[in-house]
Amino acid sequence: MPKKTGAAVLSAVIPGLGQIYNRQWLKGLTFLLTGMAWFYFMIHGLTGHLRGLITLGELPSRMVKVGKMTRMVEGDHSIFMMINGLMALLALLLYCGFYLLNIRDAFMVGAARARQEPIRSFGQSLKYMGRRHFAYLVLAIPLTAIVFLTILPLVFSVLLAFTNYADPILPPANLVDWVGFGNFKKMLSLDVWSSTFVGILTWTLCWAVIATVTTYIGGVLVAVLIHQPRVRFKKLWRTLLIVPFAIPNMISLLVMRNMFNNQFGPVNKYLGMIGLNGLPWLTDPFWAKVTVILANMWIGIPVTMILAFGVLTTIPRDLYEAAEVDGAGSAHKFRMITLPMVLFATAPILIMQFAGNINSFNVIYLMTNGEPVNPHYQYAGDTDLLVTWLYKLALNQSQYSFASVIGIIIFLLVATFSIWSYRRTRSYKEEDMIT
């Protein structure tokens, strides 16, 4: 048997054995110990945890007679079992990676030996790794952080969508079970849920369209206004108009919510002073929607303005001069030169902003908190977006599984638009506006 196959087979049987066969003693020993340690954990616990992930607990809390007394005995805690099971799964994946690398390493070194090349010592191997695989070493820490603090929680929340973990089934008193697509079916077929879902989904999409379009058009117009040759002190205007973007939006939104207060807010008081009746800014379903859109314009326009400003400075002047020679007015110049150029450069952002607006939590939560409450909705109000509904379901109502279903739906929405926009930018990149 050639050396490379032999070493690979030995490593496949017991990790590290192939390395020892290759006369890399220290490396082989390290691999051997790692493999053995893993085998130990596999027997003690790992399989149990993995089984727990599948069953989510078998023994509920129950009353047990001990002598003459009845005592509460704690049963399995489904959520702990799920977390531990996920960790075990992660460990299993890591081990699989290690196992494959171990075989590959044995194979490569075996092949090198067959070619009569010198074998690296342990120290040399480490050095070689640092040189050759520097990227992996550098990435190790950030990736660990992402895996444990972002991916693991996300997987956990996605899994919750397929369980019945919702008030009143809360561990440790009850056991949680897998229900497959049951929650999705309920969301679509059960009347209380589906009417809320359809209503909120419709508003979310309307909101995303209106919010994107208003801030975009507003931002471009403001940028064009400042960019006119006749306007002086451009920097001053830009700085003044950037202020809404610079103020932390958590503060400005709370302030705006007070400004639009129906009874005490200055907006209605000032309207009253000039003899107009105030509007029910935050308590009427329709006006509440108008108010959040206005607030969003105030916050969002500066962002588009900055972007549009960047584009405007790159448009060559001679384009305008040529248009003037042909007798074009300013409206015509705007429509034929400025708008297409700006649109061309910012179209990808437009779609990304749309996707982002589906998730604009702060504006809704801080301005209206989703209110006014809609009596026909399940735990939601008229201005609630899917995201704020998700939040309320999870935090206020302990409807974790339904909240996760909403999360997955939001993900699908955003992903669809993002992929679509990505495709479009790719096709865009192949053509050039100015040749």
Add this chain to the structure above:
Amino acid sequence: MNRKPEEAAKTIGSYALLILLSFISLFPAIWIVMSSFKTGNSLFSDTLIPHKLTLVHYQELFEQTKYLQWFLNTLKVAALSTLIGTSLLLLASYAISRYRFAGRKSMLTAFLVLQMFPGFMAMIAIYVLLNTLGLLNSHWALVLVYSSGSIITNVFVAKGFFDTIPKSLEDAARIDGASHMKVFLSIMMPLSKPMLTYASLMIFNGCFVDFIFADLILRTEEKRTLAVGLFRMVNQSNSTEFTLFAAGAVLVALPVTLLFIFLQRFLIEGLTAGAMKG
């Protein structure tokens, strides 16, 4: 020459519009600053500039609430998160931008996909985890979540920045025998200052204003951050503390706003860089 008056009218119109827009954009800020100097605690005054100015709300803020404590908490959380988050971001984006390794493409796709989940879906899971493990009310939970979250949100901008640094710089250093670490520390780090400024400002600001997750995690008044404290102050429906809130808001928003305006250039660069790569 009959175009002259028309031109003049357009100029005047443009300025009028700009003044109006500036007024709208500044109004909430002016209003909150004025409210913070106003006597009493009501939302409304019939003039924008109050008749009597007072500093009493600022004094109350430090005497009656735990504002100073909140401020220190926020600084601690924000400083730690910025430090850890920026270093992690730097490492990740540098490796992804400059090296070609197996799994790079799929890693980028994974980051893209992770960005599409609603931000706090993971937060709620973390809340459930911390809750079941009894680890709520700790600043470290915030720091860890903020710093790891900042990698994913900023990695594309940072990578785009590194992509623009010419490869020849590195190659020259390599020929002189510099190691990977040396190239990273003595060439890439100094060059990435604008990006670092942008990223750390973003992370720092994020920690300063986030109240959703902080509100979930921090249970006691002593542990609260500024955003949570202020949010609680004004969010109660029967809140009568509006002017107090105004004073607190001014103290938080002023430094952040000035910092933003001061660093405008970096922000604009970052925004446009992120957008072009988007």
